[in-house]
Amino acid sequence: xxxxxxxxxxxxxxxxxxxxxxxxxxxxxxxxxxxxxxxxxxxxxxxxxxxxxxxxxxxxxxxxxxxxxxxxxxxxxxxxxxxxxxxxxxxxxxxxxxxxxxxxxxxxxxxxxxxxxxxxxxxxxxxxxxxxxxxxxxxxxxxxxxxxxxxxxxxxxxxxxxxxxxxxxxxxxxxxxxxxxxxxxxxxxxxxxxxxxxxxxxxxxxxxxxxxxxxxxxxxxxxxxxxxxxxxxxxxxxxxxxxxxxxxxxxxxxxxxxxxxxxxxxxxxxxxxxxxxxxxxxxxxxxxxxxxxxxxxxxxxxxxxxxxxxxxxxxxxxxxxxxxxxxxxxxxx
Amino acid sequence: xxxxxxxxxxxxxxxxxxxxxxxxxxxxxxxxxxxxxxxxxxxxxxxxxxxxxxxxxxxxxxxxxxxxxxxxxxxxxxxxxxxxxxxxxxxxxxxxxxxxxxxxxxxxxxxxxxxxxxxxxxxxxxxxxxxxxxxxxxxxxxxxxxxxxxxxxxxxxxxxxxxxxxxxxxxxxxxxxxxxxxxxxxxxxxxxxxxxxxxxxxxxxxxxxxxxxxxxxxxxxxxxxxxxxxxxxxxxxxxxxxxxxxxxxxxxxxxxxxxxxxxxxxxxxxxxxxxxxxxxxxxxxxxxxxxxxxxxxxxxxxxxxxxxxxxxxxxxxxxxxxxxxxxxxxxxxxxxxxxx
Numbered sequence: 301x302x303x304x305x306x307x308x309x310x311x312x313x314x315x316x317x318x319x320x321x322x323x324x325x326x327x328x329x330x331x332x333x334x335x336x337x338x339x340x341x342x343x344x345x346x347x348x349x350x351x352x353x354x355x356x357x358x359x360x361x362x363x364x365x366x367x368x369x370x371x372x373x374x375x376x377x378x379x380x381x382x383x384x385x386x387x388x389x390x391x392x393x394x395x396x397x398x399x400x401x402x403x404x405x406x407x408x409x410x411x412x413x414x415x416x417x418x419x420x421x422x423x424x425x426x427x428x429x430x431x432x433x434x435x436x437x438x439x440x441x442x443x444x445x446x447x448x449x450x451x452x453x454x455x456x457x458x459x460x461x462x463x464x465x466x467x468x469x470x471x472x473x474x475x476x477x478x479x480x481x482x483x484x485x486x487x488x489x490x491x492x493x494x495x496x497x498x499x500x501x502x503x504x505x506x507x508x509x510x511x512x513x514x515x516x517x518x519x520x521x522x523x524x525x526x527x528x529x530x531x532x533x534x535x536x537x538x539x540x541x542x543x544x545x546x547x548x549x550x551x552x553x554x555x556x557x558x559x560x561x562x563x564x565x566x567x568x569x570x571x572x573x574x575x576x577x578x579x580x581x582x583x584x585x586x587x588x589x590x591x592x593x594x595x596x597x598x599x600x601x602x603x604x605x606x607x608x609x610x611x612x613x614x615x616x617x618x619x620x621x622x623x624x625x626x627x628x629x630x631x632x633x
Numbered sequence: 634x635x636x637x638x639x640x641x642x643x644x645x646x647x648x649x650x651x652x653x654x655x656x657x658x659x660x661x662x663x664x665x666x667x668x669x670x671x672x673x674x675x676x677x678x679x680x681x682x683x684x685x686x687x688x689x690x691x692x693x694x695x696x697x698x699x700x701x702x703x704x705x706x707x708x709x710x711x712x713x714x715x716x717x718x719x720x721x722x723x724x725x726x727x728x729x730x731x732x733x734x735x736x737x738x739x740x741x742x743x744x745x746x747x748x749x750x751x752x753x754x755x756x757x758x759x760x761x762x763x764x765x766x767x768x769x770x771x772x773x774x775x776x777x778x779x780x781x782x783x784x785x786x787x788x789x790x791x792x793x794x795x796x797x798x799x800x801x802x803x804x805x806x807x808x809x810x811x812x813x814x815x816x817x818x819x820x821x822x823x824x825x826x827x828x829x830x831x832x833x834x835x836x837x838x839x840x841x842x843x844x845x846x847x848x849x850x851x852x853x854x855x856x857x858x859x860x861x862x863x864x865x866x867x868x869x870x871x872x873x874x875x876x877x878x879x880x881x882x883x884x885x886x887x888x889x890x891x892x893x894x895x896x897x898x899x900x901x902x903x904x905x906x907x908x909x910x911x912x913x914x915x916x917x918x919x920x921x922x923x924x925x926x927x928x929x930x931x932x933x934x935x936x937x938x939x940x941x942x943x944x945x946x947x948x949x950x951x952x953x954x955x956x957x958x959x960x961x962x963x964x965x966x967x968x969x970x971x972x973x
Contacts, residue, residue, distance in 0.1 A: 348727075549756070
């Protein structure tokens with residue numbers, strides 16, 4: 301029975317909608333169904349998908365991380381400074397950037413657990429705090445002559461490469477295959493690692509239990525405080541990885557990098573079925589959510605739809621997704 | 634058994650709901666192109682009607698890019714051979730990059746760009762250039778050479794502001810600069826031009842404060858109140874945009890010191906010109922921004938109709954806009970159709 305099958309596919313509704321919308325744009329938007337467009341969407345949204353996967357952790361723990369965009373900027377600026385001011389090697393700089401992001405995320409968790417702050421308030425405060433820190437450490441301000449110097453390290457170049465998988469596999473004999481960006485491979489790696497972490501290790505169950513019912517999880521003996529901190533550290537870590545890919549794509553970092561990205565990431569996570577009331581989320585949903593936002597922007601642009609109508613449609617889709625989430629929660633209550 | 638049936642029924646309902654959501658959004662897409670809400674009805678048929686595509690990727694919707702777009706559209710519409718689209722960069726570099734790539738894929742002939750960052754957009758500008766697509770930047774230049782750059786005369790205009798402002802102050806006094814946040818080239822051009830202009834024309838005027846008011850009228854009000862408390866002898870204020878200068882006018886009026894203050898802005902937007910006519914703001918650098926859009930579109934139309942590829946340029950073209958230092962003496966000469 302199709303319904304039985306449907307039941308076992310995660311995010312079946314979203315996958316259906318995704319396919320439907322993609323097919324619609326392929327038919328009605330000029331140049332949507334080209335390999336170059338596929339490359340653009342893969343390169344332009346893989347890093348957002350990774351950041352949305354990060355956002356899934358605090359949301360699953362019944363929290364939220366509003367500082368994601370600022371953490372992206374912080375990681376970006378650490379990489380920028382390490383490469384251009386301290387002249388460290390590319391991979392070391394990237395490692396330090398990701399470390400800074402993870403620590404910033406963990407600090408969010410510590411503020412929430414240690415000082416008993418609401419996640420919304422704590423991460424709203426660090427949204428401003430980390431952004432201020434980015435301005436304070438900005439190599440662009442400290443050494444204005446560096447402001448127009450792009451990052452040319454081999455590591456940055458390597459992360460912005462595209463690979464002709466179609467030619468390797470022989471698929472390009474049948475149709476024109478897109479070249480796959482490194483960022484998409486990184487996304488696949490992250491998805492596999494998170495799938496193992498959330499589904500095959502006890503951590504996933506503990507995280508969902510903490511978000512689903514904090515008190516019950518605590519009474520059951522789960523280290524709920526550590527789990528909460530880890531959820532925010534994961535958000536920071538993945539924001540850091542996203543920042544690395546973004547910086548490689550732009551060949552620079554700016555003080556305003558990632559402004560508003562927390563909202564995109566939250567939107568992608570929620571569209572992907574991460575329940576705002578906590579306790580539920582999987583690795584496929586946020587990724588589909590991020591790419592859905594991507595195809596909407598690109599598809600509507602190619603159709604020549606006005607920028608304001610684009611925003612209204614995007615808002616409408618988000619509202620419908622959140623409404624659907626709330627409907628589903630009520631139904632299960 | 635009952636639970637199974639319920640689950641199955643719930644699943645069906647969930648699926649139907651999602652399908653309805655999808656259909657609704659797709660339906661909206663089908664309907665919208667025929668409604669007047671679509672800015673550019675013809676783009677989807679660009680290939681079939683033989684019109685070349687051009688688009689402007691703005692920073693985010695704001696008075697200045699809106700006026701540029703109006704000027705661009707005016708010229709391109711008259712040519713009858715171009716489809717034009719205004720796009721929103723949403724104040725995000727990654728969105729601007731994504732839109733650049735989308736336009737390159739769509740075979741645009743010319744892309745007008747107000748880059749959020751001079752370096753971050755460079756790789757996609759290079760990518761456009763490889764495909765022969767001309768990029769024309771407006772006001773903010775990029776580090777990657779491209780077809781042309783059309784900008785307000787930030788540096789020399791700011792020098793002129795310093796000259797005229799100093800004359801109105803009688804060549805002496807103390808001035809505060811209400812500045813933009815760091816990190817944008819035009820901030821430096823407008824600040825450096827002013828500081829060097831003061832040093833050149835009015836060396837006795839001291840610049841006693843240079844504070845960040847984040848381009849905002851409200852923020853300028855807060856910041857200037859603090860500056861005035863620590864600098865009671867302040868007699869001049871320069872806002873690097875008009876909004877901040879108008880914030881300074883608000884504070885001066887409130888404190889009853891407008892008569893002894895000389896306040897200059899930069900840009901020349903409608904509100905600033907009206908304030909000058911009311912005798913409040915002392916002056917501003919006025920640029921006809923519609924004209925700036927028209928100039929950029931003229932360049933684009935000539936390049937596209939002449940079959941000039943971005944790869945044909947020996948070096949990047951540059952055009953500085955003519956400007957006027959508008960004060961009470963000459964503001965009346967700016968026609969209503971030139972006000973934005």
